[in-house]
Amino acid sequence: MVEGWVRHSGGRHHGAHAASAARSLDVSERDLLDFSQNINPLGVPSKAMEEAQRALREEAGRYPDAGYHRLRQALASYLGVSPAKILPTNGGAEALFLAARGARAGGRALILEPTFSEYAAAARAGGLEPVRRVARRRKHGFRLDPGCFEDLDGVSLVFLCNPNNPTGDFRGREEVLEIAERVAGSGTVLVIDEAFADFVPEISVVAETSRDLYVARSFTKFFGIPGLRLGCLVCADPGLLQQFQPSWPVNTVAAAAATAAVRDVDFANSSVAEVGRLREELFEGLEALPGLTPFPGAANFMLVQGPEGLSGRLTRRGILVRGCELFPGLGPGYFRVAVRGADENRRLLAGMREEL
Secondary structure, eight states: OOOSOEEOGGGOEESOOHHHHHHHHTSOGGGSEEOSSOOOTTOSOHHHHHHHHHHHHHTTTSOOOTTOHHHHHHHHHHHTSOGGGEEEESHHHHHHHHHHTTSOTTSEEEEEESOOTHHHHHHHHTTOEEEEEEOOOGGGTTOOOGGGGSOOTTEEEEEEESSOTTTOOOOOHHHHHHHHHHHHTTTOEEEEEOTTGGGSGGGOOGGGOBTTEEEEEESTTTTTOGGGOOEEEEOSOHHHHHTTSOSSOSOHHHHHHHHHHTTOHHHHHHHHHHHHHHHHHHHHHHHTSTTOEEEOOSSSEEEEEOSTTHHHHHHHTTEEOEEOTTSTTOOTTEEEEEOOOHHHHHHHHHHHHHHO
16 A cells, blocks of 8 residues: 555654655656655755766765865855854754754653654664653644643753644744743753754744754755755754764765855745745645645645545555654644645645545
């Protein structure tokens, strides 16, 4: 049976399952319309692609700069922080795993469900016991419950995804800073996962990192380069965590592409505006379909509740969505859809209309 999700080792589960779906359906990946991976519909900035191709030709034969000086300068300028606070990583996922090493070993890591499934794996890798609390509920529109921070006894680290994946809800900058102060007062480290904050940059707290506040960033979704794996951890003392990281974690092609991408201000501004417009149109289209309840969000995806089994039926039609059955607090009937181009979004809506 074709499913709308794929489970990985360590209890992790993700979208981006076109390869497995294609094998199951005995079709080419190119024949699938993939809404399971939420990548910027504007694609890769042209200059970033040019730099990636140049680096592959000219730099693949030598090791990357171990200090990643040009990359760190570019990322620091984009984020508005000092290069001394930047630790380049192999995607945003590695940043999360490294951040978990910054907490008190042997304690617990609080995971605010439903949320990204990598947090539990990162906690265990850092010697922490994952503790899950359902902090976002359907009856409250999946808005984060502030009461989830009331009991932090024995908690060494808290993961907070903002905007949250897969629900799409977000907290404003001042609210996040209030949470950070509250968590730090309990002697606990707060890790903010801002993988999708590029789509709503005003909420970022990346400039406020401290001994107790880490920010993980991903540059794969917004700049359309998930296959190159590029992220960073922003923290007060990157050297403390770099000791747990293999040498040369970022390849030269990814470093060159990201250095160019974050300097393209026009691309960033256009992406925020265009994705916002496409998201609103897709939300209205989903809301108009019988039996579907989409939930508003701030990133390039949205959570939808519909009939049980819909994600599997869509997959058999060659349309992939991100089934959310496995997320605590969600369950059967929930799925996530990426915001893609206008024509692709219309094809998604047409396929759903025929299945409902």
